[in-house]
Amino acid sequence: MISVAEALAHLFALADPLPVETVPLRKAAGRVLAQDVFATRTQPPFDAASMDGYALKSVEADLHAQFKVVGEAAAGHGWDGTVGAGQAVRIFTGAPVPDGADHVVIQENVSRTGDLITLTDDSDAKSNIRPAGVDFFEGTDMAAPRRLSPGDIALLAAMNIADVPVAKRPVVALISTGDELVMPGETPRPDQIIASNTFGLAAMLDALGAEARILPIARDNAASLRTVLSLADGADLVVTIGGASVGDHDLVADVAAEMGMAQSFYKVAMRPGKPLMAGRLDGTPMVGLPGNPVSAMVCGTVFLAPMLRAMMGLPAAPAPQVRRTLSAPLAANGPRAHYMRAVAQGDSVADAGAQDSSLLSVLACANALIVRPPNDPVRHAGDAVDVILLENS
Ligand code: AMP
Ligand code: MG
Numbered sequence: 001m002i003s004v005a006e007a008l009a010h011l012f013a014l015a016d017p018l019p020v021e022t023v024p025l026r027k028a029a030g031r032v033l034a035q036d037v038f039a040t041r042t043q044p045p046f047d048a049a050s051m052d053g054y055a056l057k058s059v060e061a062d063l064h065a066q067f068k069v070v071g072e073a074a075a076g077h078g079w080d081g082t083v084g085a086g087q088a089v090r091i092f093t094g095a096p097v098p099d100g101a102d103h104v105v106i107q108e109n110v111s112r113t114g115d116l117i118t119l120t121d122d123s124d125a126k127s128n129i130r131p132a133g134v135d136f137f138e139g140t141d142m143a144a145p146r147r148l149s150p151g152d153i154a155l156l157a158a159m160n161i162a163d164v165p166v167a168k169r170p171v172v173a174l175i176s177t178g179d180e181l182v183m184p185g186e187t188p189r190p191d192q193i194i195a196s197n198t199f200g201l202a203a204m205l206d207a208l209g210a211e212a213r214i215l216p217i218a219r220d221n222a223a224s225l226r227t228v229l230s231l232a233d234g235a236d237l238v239v240t241i242g243g244a245s246v247g248d249h250d251l252v253a254d255v256a257a258e259m260g261m262a263q264s265f266y267k268v269a270m271r272p273g274k275p276l277m278a279g280r281l282d283g284t285p286m287v288g289l290p291g292n293p294v295s296a297m298v299c300g301t302v303f304l305a306p307m308l309r310a311m312m313g314l315p316a317a318p319a320p321q322v323r324r325t326l327s328a329p330l331a332a333n334g335p336r337a338h339y340m341r342a343v344a345q346g347d348s349v350a351d352a353g354a355q356d357s358s359l360l361s362v363l364a365c366a367n368a369l370i371v372r373p374p375n376d377p378v379r380h381a382g383d384a385v386d387v388i389l390l391e392n393s
Pocket of ligand 1: 243292
C-alpha cells in the first residue's frame with residue numbers, strides 16, 4: 001500500500017496536458033486560460049471624467065471664479081475643441097477630458113446661469129479624471145494558467161480579446177460496475193440498488209470544468225466490462241467505479257490487465273478509499289475508484305479533482321487544505337489516513353457523525369473533510385486540524 005501523497009504523484013504523472021482550443025469569450029468562464037494573452041488596447045484609452053461636472057483649468061478653479069461654458073462632452077461623444085482661459089466644458093462621466101482642461105469640477109460645486117458658471121465650493125482637491133491607462137495599457141498580459149472567473153471575463157472583454165485560448169475540457173468516461181446497479185429512474189429488483197456515486201462524481205467533474213460521460217453500467221462479468229471499456233474510446237480519462245477490491249466479483253483490475261493496462265499502483269493507505277487503482281490503458285489514463293458511494297466521492301475530491309486540474313494546465317497540487325479548530329474531540333486514528341466527513345462552521349469544525357463509507361446521507365450534510373494523518377493521536381476540542389472544504393459548502 002502506498003501513501004496518499006505517493007498515489008497523487010503517480011496520478012500527476014498520468015495527467016497528460018490537454019490540447020489548447022480557442023473559444024468565444026462567452027464560453028470561456030470557468031475554463032483554464034492556456035496561453036498568456038495581451039491587451040489589444042489601453043483602458044481608458046483617453047483621460048476620462050470620473051464625475052459629472054465641468055472640465056476646466058485647475059489653476060483657475062478658485063472659489064467664486066466664473067467660466068463660460070463653450071461645449072459639451074458626454075460618454076461616447078467627445079468635444080473636439082481646446083478649453084481656453086476662463087472657459088469650461090460641460091462633461092459627463094466616461095467622456096474624454098478635452099484638451100486644455102486638467103480638472104473636472106463636480107456639478108454640485110457649481111451654479112449655472114445660461115452659459116455662465118460660478119464655482120460655489122473649491123474644497124474638492126481631486127481632479128475627478130481617470131488618466132489614460134490607469135486600468136491597463138496595450139500589451140498588458142493576463143498570465144496563464146488561470147481558471148477564468150467572471151471578473152477575468154470582464155477584463156478580457158475590456159482588453160478586446162474576443163477569442164480565448166483555453167485548455168480543452170477533459171472528457172471523463174464514468175463506468176459503474178455491478179450486477180446490483182440500475183440507473184436513477186429505473187425500477188430496481190428487490191436485490192438491486194441505484195447507481196448513485198456515478199452521478200455525484202459526474203456533477204463534481206462537470207463543476208471542475210470537465211465533461212463527464214456516464215457510460216452504460218458494466219455487469220460483473222469480463223465480457224460486459226470489456227464492452228463498456230471499449231465505449232470509453234476517445235475519453236481523456238477513464239474512471240471505473242466499484243469492482244476494485246479483491247473479491248469474486250471484482251473484475252476491473254483483471255480485465256484491465258488483460259486488455260494491456262500498465263498499472264501505476266493499486267491500494268492506498270487511506271479510508272475511505274483503500275482499493276484505489278490507476279494506470280494507463282491504450283495510452284489513456286485510467287483510475288479505478290472503490291464502489292462504496294462515500295469512498296468514490298472522497299477519492300473524487302482527493303484524487304480526481306487535482307488530477308483534472310493538472311490535465312487542464314493548473315499546478316499539480318493536492319486538494320487545498322485549511323486549518324480549523326475542533327469543536328468536538330476525535331478518537332485516535334489507525335495506520336491509514338482518514339478523510340472524515342465533517343461540518344465546518346466559521347473557524348470551527350466537527351465530524352459529521354457515522355463515518356461508514358456507504359452513508360450518502362451523512363456526506364450530503366457534510367461540507368468538509370477532516371484530514372487525519374496515519375496514526376494521528378486523540379484530538380481534543382480546541383485542537384487545530386487540517387480540513388478540505390467541499391464545493392457544496
Ligand atoms: P464494489 O467495489 O464493487 O465491491 O462495491 C462496494 C459497494 O459499493 C457495494 O455495496 C456496491 O453495491 C456499492 N456500489 C458500487 N458501485 C456503486 C455505484 N456506482 N453507486 C452506488 N453504490 C455502488
Ligand atoms: Mg461491485
